[in-house]
Amino acid sequence: MNVLIYLVPMALLLGLIGLFGFMWTLRSGQYDDLDGAAVRILPDDDIEE
């Protein structure tokens, strides 16, 4: 059962990374315009001719 000594902290760490990742996306406003994000990929005006 000694394996738990590093497995449990690792599991928690992974979870925390996910949590902070989510908090970051929230703070940087990535959920402000979900419909817009979906249609903004359609025009290809960012491609240099």
Added chain:
Amino acid sequence: MAEILDLSRFVERSQDGNAHITLAVEGVSCAGCIRKIETGLKKLPGIIDARLNFTQHRLGVDWRDAEIDAARIIETLKTLGYGAYPFAPEIVETDEVRQAKWLLKCLAVAGFAAMNVMLLSISVWSGNVSDMTQETRDLFHWLSALIALPAAAYAGQPFFQSAWRALRVRQLNMDVPITVGVVLALGLSIYETAIHAVHAYFDSAIMLLFFLLCGRYLDRAMRQKTRQFASNLASFKAEFAYRFAAEGELIKVPVSALERGDTILVRPGETVPADGVIISGFSELDQSLITGETVPRAVDAGTTVYAGSINCSGAVTMEVATAGTGTLVDEVERLLARATEAKSRTVRLADRAARLYAPLVHITATLTAIGWLMAGASLHDAIVTAVAVLIITCPCAIALAIPAVQVVASGRLFRSGIILNSGDAIEKLAEVDTVVFDKTGTLTLPDGVVDDRAIDPHLLERAARLALSSHHPLAAALSICARERVPYPAAVEVTGQGVRALIDGQEARLGSARFCGLADEALAVPASEGEASTISFAHAGRFARIPIRQRLRPDAVAVVHGLAACSLDLIILSGDRAEAVEPVAARLSIRQWRAELTPTEKITAIESLKSQGHRVLMIGDGLNDAPALATASVSLSPIAAAHLTQAHADALFIGDHLEPALNAVLVSQQAKSLMRQNLVLAVAYNALAVPIAVAGLVTPLIAAIAMSGSSILVTLNALRARFGQASSLSSYATSSPAKGLDPAVKGMHRIGADYVAATHCGRGQPL
């Protein structure tokens, strides 16, 4: 005089000379619009960034203040084909947005904790049936406590705070049992862990919080969305006023930016934007919308006037006494309050049920604990069962069942340009089986078009220029044709007859046939021929009778067919002549129509329909059909944006399209059936789950999942009101140019709408 538009109240300026404004944009419908707006604006000098939020139909623009101003940006958007209205999101929505973000953060924390605690719990469960040592189990329990306690302290705040607020005023809400349940479950778990017991309930507490937060967030998100559309609508209808700047210059400002003590100019035909006192000028004000008094009241310096009166004759200068009546915030609050909070029958019932139910939850839980103790169960078992009962009986689903649907449905209606004036409009619309239309201004557009095919263009131009000086709707329609948009000097309007002026030294008259000296001919020929109304013009011995025709609303045919497909009876009741009504009825294939009805006859007709047991939806122009609208079971009015505040139909729609009428019926029918489903779901859940919990057959974890599952199910079901069957004619009610013009009116001038002012002052006056 060039108009100066002052938007400084809406512009945020930063230290480095940059400025930012948020605009609510009308007419955004597809991906192409994003590109058109953003690239179109970025071509202007001085624009740093323009970004359209496609979800909210809002546009944020940043620019260098020295190079361009906000009015120019709005102008540019107009030339691109989009109406843009200054919008101050920080006033209206900051709090909402912060709340939603906070809930989302709590949800994230609860989610993280729930997953990790479950990871440990499942290990313990499998360990309990195999070879787990007590030390390992204790370690896992303590680890769970380490995760669950801080997480619950953070993520539980929305519930704890709300429960505390309710308890402080000695009331119970549904957050009280949740709080008690969570605290009991956590406390019991710590005790159990300390005495090395086999079971702990950290997982139940944190799972309950996680699922409840999911439901809360969904609920909050849909409320926020509804609010966004309400505030867009409110800013679309924002009106402008003319304020004197310090140098005596006239500046156009949004009414919401007026402040006490401002001096403003109110010109003839304009609505008085705020309460105040007249400083100079004479005029007559139509106050019928405020006091019901139909005779215009003469006013001069010193008279107190009220917002909403219409200035009929002369320009007056007034000082603003109370601003704030028409502010955007008030308007949004009003729209929302009317649509979602006004209590309909069902909502009231659901409210009462929820209120009576909350104390019942606590009593049931306590009785369960006592009952099990008396039956000889241990204290631990009794508390665990009580906690399960407490959680499972929480009336969240019942409390959410109706309001959730109401919020989503009204959001959808707001989005399609419908404004609900009464809270039970949705329910009443859903029950409708007969639709009664008014013709003029409802099936047809309120503004007419001039049929100029047979008229000397020279004469027409003069007539049109003279029409600029009149307020009558027909004259307003005619005035659009004027190429030179300068009124003749010293034109005099004779109330109820017409307008006259000297042109090239000779008198010209525009108005009724009699007024123009055509009396004999006029008696021979009917005042109107076919479906057109006419206006007469006389100048230097030459006469013209100018026909002004009405156009059907662009999508009237499709909408009427759509309504017929819902198996509703359609009837036209019009005050107009039979020759005018018949072609319209024929084009729309409405078989039942009656013409030349007085307002009283319309009321009688509707009443007799109602007495036959029909539920009647009356769709009519809110301004002159008010009594008939009030008689019908439920009423809907097409309305010029400027009149929104004054109309009293149950629901209003803006724009040239009739489609909102169809949408209103479809969405309401769907909403009604969703409400019914939700109630059945919620009641069935409680009837089923409570006895099982009382019998002690459910662990707190299962209770948490079942209870929050029922709330989420109800909320998700309500969200279906956002999609579902909608008419597919067009998506957003806008003032976009009318498509599919009636072939009969091609080649005629499309006229704009100075109609707003004209209808009032010219009401009931034959020209």
